[in-house]
Amino acid sequence: MTAPLLEVTDLSVRFDTDDGPVHAVDRLSYTLAPGEVLGLVGESGCGKSVSALSLLGLLPPTATVTGTASFDGSDLLEVSTRQLRRIRGREISFVFQEPMTSLNPVFTVGKQISEVLRRHLDLSSREAQRRTIELLRLVRIPAPERRVEEYPHQLSGGMRQRVMIAMALACDPKILIADEPTTALDVTIQAGILDLMRDLRERLGTAIVLITHNLGVVADIADRVVVMYAGRKAEEAPVRELFANPQHPYTIGLLNAIPRLGEEGGNGRVRLQEIPGRVPSLSEPLDHCAFADRCPRADDLTRSHVPELERVGPEHLVACFHPGGEWRR
């Protein structure tokens, strides 16, 4: 097995807010191999975005981050800001969720891309311009020579996202972190973006951490999946294994919740399966299983102890006292 590109160990993030502390991430660990696509899945607020932002030091000052994130011989969480700036955009890039607000409205799209090139690769303005147009072509934006001079508000949502991707890939990074890249887009555009990402991965060999709450997206392009709940890792498995053999009740609940066409039930219709209850408040690190309140398998054990990750198959980990079980396909 090749050495991992990124190794995250016991990552925890705590926010100090006006209303008290919030433990957004609790001892998260995972690895990323070169060229691999890792899906980071969970519902809103489960800490997946926060964990990714913490890797590049992009969290607000109210956040306290502990743990290690080993990349290229150094710990991302310990290096100086100067070194971090050399890594940002060059070795590890970020694609944000909202392309409209994530692009600066007063600068042209081309300017914002060439900015990265000139910063890290020290290109001249003409070279940077050339490369920018190339990048726009790479992400399949038609008429890139014209687009370069345009402002973000002149582009459609899908195109803006492509621009963000181009910006992220400009310096050929080893890792691309994509935070809900398709959530803000129409379903038809989504497919195009995912297609693009798959293609880019093939061509450039960039490792991708794909953060999403949409299992469909994960099934589409991920190699491995980490399922998060309430700031903790609930389950981890290669994608096929996860869909074939989910172990954690939360994962099972997620998969069951995917509506399917043409199902029959008592009176010809099937009610959408939901996971009852709500995500627990994160003001205290929980001393029991985070999912206990909503879990059909909850009992005294899960309500009083924290389940640790256990191996249930080759490369398949679950943090649960009562893993396993059937789910409707």
Added chain:
Amino acid sequence: MSYVEVARLSPAARRRRIIRRRFFRRPLAVIGLVVSLTFVTVAVFAPLIAPYSYKETDFNAILAHPSRQHLFGTDALGHDIFSQVVYGARASMEAGVLATLLALVVAVPIGLVAGYYRGWIDPVIARLTDALLAFPFLILAVGLAAILGPSLKNAILALGIGAVPQLIRIARGEALSLREEDYVRAAIANGASDLTILRRHVLPNMMSTIIVQATLLIPILIIGEATLSFLGLGVQPPATSWGVQLRAAQDYLFDAPRLAIYPGIAIVVATLAFNLFGDGLRDVLDPRTQR
């Protein structure tokens, strides 16, 4: 309060607690509140606090330096400056608060109607307001005071009316954006009457912005009254306000600068206090300034 008790409070009461707690975490805002209340108290209880009546003159002590009998000294007519300042607080507080209330009472309904109903009345109100806003506030106030004649009452009127256009614009803006909120649309779809919607949904949600604006308007109008009186258009002697005192002080800048210093400091401190309070209030009520 225990967690259980807090949980039992209504959402409105809970929100008030949160706001109160956040407010008291800000020392500057609290100081502002305390000092503002002090000034209001001084204004209300002026006769009890001032050692001399503001009309009382002592011709033996003209332009006297501060002493035990006269804390801040005396002015050209033998008035005790400290008492003057204390009584001056009355006119200034009256002007600041009453003029603000006047402006609120007039501007908020108009702005509300314009922003909520739109239709034909909105452009009319908007254009009229814009036209009034074409006049710089003080010029407008001075103009109105000139028309109405010099007195405290007229100054309050002039200031209040002068503040109306800006307040209309704010109220209108709020009503306009609140109108598009989903819960308002839901209420309309459910057939609620306009009055009910305005009363239960629009007005309460505007309140925080309006309150902040009002609190920040008071210091502006305090300075406005002082300015008008300074120009001879507001309070007329022998009645006194800080502005009147400053007007008289002009002739004695070289000999007795304290005539100008004390009332001026009073204005600065009072204004600063209201500004700090209003600022703190705004920080606490506007969720966006949280970070």
Added chain:
Amino acid sequence: MGGFVLRKTGAALIVLLIASFFVFLGIRALPGDPAVALGGEDRNPQVVAQIRHDYGLDKPLPVQYARWLGHALRGDLGEDQRSLSVSHTIITKLPVTLELAGLSVLIAILIGIPTGVLAAVRRGKVTDYVSTTIGLIGLSVPHFWLGLMLIIVFSVNLQWLPAGDYVPIAHPLSNLEHMILPAIVLGTGFAAVLMRQMRSAMLESMGSDYVRTARAKGLSEWKVVGWHAFRNSLITVTTVIGLQLGALISGAVITEQIFGIAGFGRLTIESVQQRDYTLIQGIVLVAAAGYVLVNLAVDILYSVLNPRIRVSGRPT
């Protein structure tokens, strides 16, 4: 952008028209006979009748307004109590005030904008608290008091600067000597507002998503703050500048009074104290017109700075 400018200009003209109507009405709203008011204190019935005829006061209101407006557009604002041309008086006094205003704005920008940025960048630290408090104090200090204080300190005690009068710009050094204190007085309040607005705008843009993106791209903090954030904040602040200029005009009124500068502001006070209504009318009209025009200029500047207005969006 052409459409934008056209629309804004049109709106400004309409506003100006309505404002002129208010001005016109204002004088007519006075108690008593307008003919007496306009003509000064002379109660001679012949003179009053003459004034009535000259001003067309016997004609219906709309006709009066049209006549007045017609004259005004041609630059004739009538004659004041001393039979001097109002327009002429205003034109001679205006440049003084404009110079004062210009200096004040310069001071305000040079002080206010950098301090605001600094306060935002060093948010929560000592620099921020100090700047914000000084800024608040600057807001709370009434112009005339600051003027009086500065006179006391610099003219009375230190004898550095003169306390009044005005020296024409032909003698630049002496002119500056006389203008510097009043300009500081006016500029301070404006600087305080500018500082607060800049700080608040910077805080907002620094907390925005695109600044986060800029950081994620590995750009230096200078670039992120000074280029990405600042450029956006400038847009927000521009709107404020326009609004503040009204306060500047008001402040000029007091400041000129205190420093004995014979400018437009002092003219305003004199006219009010003398109840010279024709003069007041002309002054208020010019003040309003100036304000509207300046705001128009600011609106245009805004559209230049903000590409969303300048370039229309064409989503594909």
